């Protein structure tokens with residue numbers, strides 16, 4: 246057989262990427278840039294951290310992981326074409342990672358100016374007697390409210406400045422607020438102006454379940470910018486429930502990306518209990534029990550699991566909301582799998598996406614082993630990473646061959662870990678523990 250290799254005629258490198266931006270969190274930095282052009286075609290980009298290759302991307306964005314906290318990094322990107330011609334570097338973008346010991350570097354703004362915050366009910370005067378809702382200070386200087394919307398309507402974070410606050414130089418108010426509940430919360434900012442007229446500032450701010458937002462509140466409707474009372478009135482997006490809400494900051498005229506890294510980190514599901522893990526998937530009939538114990542997800546599997554009977558544990562990301570989590574900011578799931586059973590087992594991460602709850606699973610493949618299933622021997626514990634953009638996923642759409650990325654990342658409705666034996670193997674009853682569960686940028 247004769248093999249001929251053709252020398253490429255493409256000697257022209259792509260143009261340098263431009264407009265590189267970097268936003269750092271604690272251990273990661275999200276990069277984006279403007280595409281290069283090439284006489285034949287851009288094949289991809291190499292990403293450099295302080296001049297050292299950190300990874301490659303076929304798109305115009307990349308997340309660099311494994312960074313140190315409290316450190317400033319300089320990033321550059323170079324484009325390459327199919328002939329591996331490398332462009333000049335992009336502009337350098339620097340980004341400083343946050344302090345791992347203090348994720349919430351968000352400043353309280355004018356919350357800190359007042360010591361007399363109280364729970365008001367429907368904007369009324371300071372209650373003479375106690376309310377069901379209670380206000381306490383966060384360590385960061387912000388405010389935490391615990392409430393029960395089934396027994397008390399429209400609780401609010403309220404304060405009456407001793408002398409009217411002067412907001413004349415401001416165009417918008419910004420608040421950073423966390424909804425840690427499994428249901429949407431809505432917050433209406435209201436002021437009583439210099440004439441004690443009630444002025445609602447903009448529409449209700451809708452804060453999705455388990456989410457922190459930086460909201461911008463327009464002040465155009467406030468003609469009289471002397472403020473005698475601030476009210477942040479709280480209601481549920483659906484039926485009333487007991488829960489809490491954290492108001493981290495009230496400030497003015499902040500940039501749209503203020504606190505972007507801190508908020509991204511706060512929104513990252515970085516522990517198992519971010520999800521309830523109490524959804525029973527009917528595909529798993531080989532369970533003795535499963536669920537969440539502290540931060541450990543567990544599956545007590547029976548000896549009856551086989552080629553056709555799997556065990557497993559599952560959760561819905563947003564139960565009852567009719568939507569799933571948006572995982573597009575993240576690159577992977579990582580966790581530690583421990584098999585305390587006396588026989589080997591296989592473990593597959595299953596994601597279910599979109600309104601059809603499309604079933605996609607790894608079939609035991611992980612990022613460090615793209616060709617075979619990672620079998621967990623008796624007593625074995627292993628750290629695994631399942632990258633969403635690696636070709637380790639299979640589904641009905643791939644005829645159950647592992648060759649695809651995850652589809653539908655913007656609407657992940659269910660997560661499950663499936664336990665099963667190798668073909669024809671028998672298994673004794675045992676336990677799979679899943680620890681250190683987190684999503685990674």
Ligand SMILES: [Ca+2]
Pocket residue numbers: 255256257258259283284285286326330
């Ligand atoms: Ca070229």
